[in-house]
Amino acid sequence: MHALFQSCARPRPCTHGAQTTTGRAMLNRHLLAYLPVYAAQAVVGFGSVIVFTRLLTPDEYGRYMLLLAGAALIGTAVFTWLDAAVARHHARCEARGRMPGHLFTAWRIYGVLALVSVLLAGAVIALIPMDPALRTACAFALAYTVIRSGVTLAMETRRAARQAGRFSALETFTLAAGFGLGVVFAHAGLGAAGPFAGMALAGLIVLLIEAPIHLSRARRDRADAPRAIAYFAYGGPVAFSLIFEHLLSVGDRFLIAAFMGEAAVGAYSAGYALADRSLSIIFLWLGMTTGPLLVAALEHEGREAARAVARRTGALMGLLGFPAALGLILVAEPAAHWLIGAEIAGEAAGIIPFIALSGLMNGIMTFYFHEAYVLGRRPRAMAAVMTAAAGLNLALNLVLIPLMGLTGAALATVISYGAALSVCVIHGRSVFPLPIPSGDWLRAGAAALVMGAAILALPDLGSAPADLFARIAVGAIVYAIAALALDAAGCRSQLAAPILLRLTGARA
Incomplete structure (x- = not known):
């Protein structure tokens, strides 16, 4: 793995003034190109809370959110290592003329993982005794997870190639169509399975468009097996870290379900989604846009070029993230009572200020300070930090949920993200010193x-x-x-x- 990235450490001569100006211009262009995607995410994110908390009963909405959390964890564990490796290796393979082999390896691995996932998870869903409505929801959640992972692989390739226009168009369609179809299916009586059915169908349409294009460019070569091993060596620790990041953000839902029931999960998830999505859209827009630019700057121009892009990114995160978080805290009550179904709005409003604060810390940590571990080729260190944070969150939830209910779960999230962010800021500087604006x-x-x-x-x-x-x-x-x-x-x-x-x- 280290051989694949050894050129990252080689300094390259550059003119800092021209470098900074060029990097800033490229960053601004890409931010504008990706804006429709994250505008669509905002509409869909808020729309999902507004519509599904009204179309579904509190228990159904809680079940939907639990399955969504489980699908995210399974998708991260099985597929995300491949997405991370594809994103990180794309620029190098492109520069060395190895793109056909790169695409072949990536899509071959995805095909194997998808087949195994469908067979194993499908058998579990079919054989374990459960309510028919839950079985249907699990089946559609599995289909969504596998299809969405293929779409993500295609979109990561587009994003790494800096094809912002195509990425933006396809991802916007996937989000909008998935939400619209999900509303139709939920309204038709599918319950918690409805949103998954809609997202799976929209993803399938995009996958049928994108997969043939990528596969037509793919060619097997002699480096296929070593490349697959190298991809897992890099992506495995990243996925491991992301699993614990997901556990840190959604693990409390399973404990809330155990202590308080599915309806309480619905109330907590609605308040969490309203606050967290408002902030995550901002950080996703900035972080996902600048991630490929940071890697490309490091690969082609050196450390100072990457630091220049990072400084601008960090400044923009503060410019947009700080007022968004404080604004959410101050409008929690009217936002919850207008946007969330009446049955759960009161409980949801109480956790929004906590989640707004934790969402700000999470966004800055994940999309800024975690880049130190990506650029410094130390994904295992990042995984260790997130594992410890998830463990802290679990321990706090076990203590605070019985004592304080939903407020205890939200407080545990704030403490855990604060601890993780502090460690990343301090330790990350020894890996790759990102500027702090x-x-x-x-x-x-x-x-x-x-x-x-x-x-x-x-x-x-x-x-x-x-x-x-x-x-x-x-x-x-x-x-x-x-x-x-x-x-x-x-x-x-x-x-x-x-x-x-x-x-x-x-x-x-």
Whole structure:
């Protein structure tokens, strides 16, 4: 494995000014290209909470969220190591003319894993005694997991090739069609199986479009077996780490189900989804866009080029993440009572502030500080950190859920993410020293505090939708003014000024 990445450590001569300008321009272009995907994620994420908490009973919604968490864990354990390896090796294989062999190895492995998963998991679903509705939901969840993993493999290849337009179009379709079909199936009476049936069908359409294209370019070569071993050597620790990341974020649902029942899982998951998805969309947009750029910069231009891209990424995460987290905390009540079904809205509202804080820490950790372990080729160290964090979360949940209910689960999440983030910040610098844009983060934090004061000063308008929209509008306007005044993340000098120059130039 180390031989595959040894060129990453070789410094390359470069001109830092030109390098920084070029990297910033490329980053801005890719952020715009990927924006439709994450706009679709926002619509689908909120839409899923709004619609499914109303179409499904609290027990059905809780069952759906439990199965979704289980599907994510299984998909991560079985398939994600391959996605990680494909993303990390693409630039090298492309540069060396080995793309046909790379594609053959990746898709051959996926085919084997998909077949084994369907046979083994299908047998378990068929043989274990369970309620017919649960069996149907499990079957559709399995189909969704296998199909979605194939789509992810194709999309990772597109993303690693920096084909942002095609990635954006296909992923947006997958999200929108999956949600729309899921609503149709849920409304038709499939219950918890409905959303999975919709997502599986939408994914199958995209897989039937993409897979033949990739397979037509694939060619077996003599490096197939060694390449597969190398891919697992790199991707295995990454997947192991991600398993515990998932356990850290969704493991508490299984304990809540054991202690409090499926309806409590539904309430907790609705509040968690509303807060976490609001933030994860921002961090996914930034992190998933800049990940390939960081690897490409390191491979082709050296460490300083990668650090320049990372610094800009970190500054943008603070600029967007800080106000989003604080805003969620301050609008938790009206947001929950308007967006979530009435039966579970009250309980969901109580956990939103905790999840907003943990979501901010998770986003910065996963999509910024974890990049140190990717760039420094130390996925095992990242896995060790996340394993310890998941263990801490499990222990805290076992103590706090019986004492404090859903609030205890949310508090355990905050403590666990805080501990994991602290370790990643400190230890990650010994692996690959990512810059910490402290000045930009301080300015963004100050602007967010000004926004928070303005939101708190607003009177209660009585109606949840009116109160929510008023607070969002005032908060957005005040934050924009404060951020521009403080030039947080260079938003005035690097974003607003060029736009004004273009507008004035066009008028002239």
